Amino acid sequence: TINQDEFYYIKASAAITKGQLIAFSGTVGASGVVQGAPANTTLVTDPNYIMGIAAESISSGSFGYVQMLGTLRGFDTTGSAYGETWADGSILYYNPNYSGGLTSNTALIQSPTPVVQVAAVISAGPGGSGSVLVRVTTRGKIRLLGDVLLSSPATGDTLVYNSSTSLWN
Numbered sequence: 001t002i003n004q005d006e007f008y009y010i011k012a013s014a015a016i017t018k019g020q021l022i023a024f025s026g027t028v029g030a031s032g033v034v035q036g037a038p039a040n041t042t043l044v045t046d047p048n049y050i051m052g053i054a055a056e057s058i059s060s061g062s063f064g065y066v067q068m069l070g071t072l073r074g075f076d077t078t079g080s081a082y083g084e085t086w087a088d089g090s091i092l093y094y095n096p097n098y099s100g101g102l103t104s105n106t107a108l109i110q111s112p113t114p115v116v117q118v119a120a121v122i123s124a125g126p127g128g129s130g131s132v133l134v135r136v137t138t139r140g141k142i143r144l145l146g147d148v149l150l151s152s153p154a155t156g157d158t159l160v161y162n163s164s165t166s167l168w169n
Contacts, residue, residue, distance in 0.1 A: 005070030019075035020100030038100030047114035077130025
C-alpha cells in the first residue's frame with residue numbers, strides 16, 4: 001500500500017493537544033473503548049504504554065485520533081516548546097520531562113525511564129507547518145524478555161544462562 005497511515009481512536013482521559021505524545025491510560029469499563037492521555041512518568045512505567053502522537057487536539061472526555069504509524073502534518077516540529085532545536089531528520093523520543101513531550105536528546109532519558117523512539121522529523125517547521133514520520137519503537141527491558149527469569153533480583157546479582165531450562169536467571 002502507498003501512504004498508509006494507522007491510528008488509534010481513543011477517548012481522552014485528559015486534555016490532549018495535537019502533536020503531543022500519547023500513552024494508554026485505561027479503558028471505559030467493559031466497553032472496549034481505549035483511553036489515552038499525554039505521556040508522563042506516571043503513565044509510562046512500561047514502554048509499551050506509548051501509543052503514538054495526537055493527530056488532533058482532543059478535549060478531556062471526547063474522542064479523537066492518535067497516529068501510531070505514518071506521516072503526521074500540521075504542527076510545530078522545531079523543538080522550541082522543549083528548549084531544543086530540531087532539524088529535518090532529527091529522531092524524536094519520549095521526553096519524561098514534559099507531559100506529552102518529545103526530545104531529540106537521549107541524554108535526557110535516565111534509567112529507569114524507558115527509551116521509546118517515536119518519530120523522525122520530515123519537515124522542521126513552526127506553528128502548523130511541520131511534519132514527522134511516526135513509528136513507535138520501544139527498546140526492551142531485561143525483565144520483559146521471554147528467556148529471562150527474575151524471581152527476586154537484588155543489588156549485585158548477575159544473569160547466568162541455564163542450558164537445562166534455556167533461561168537466563
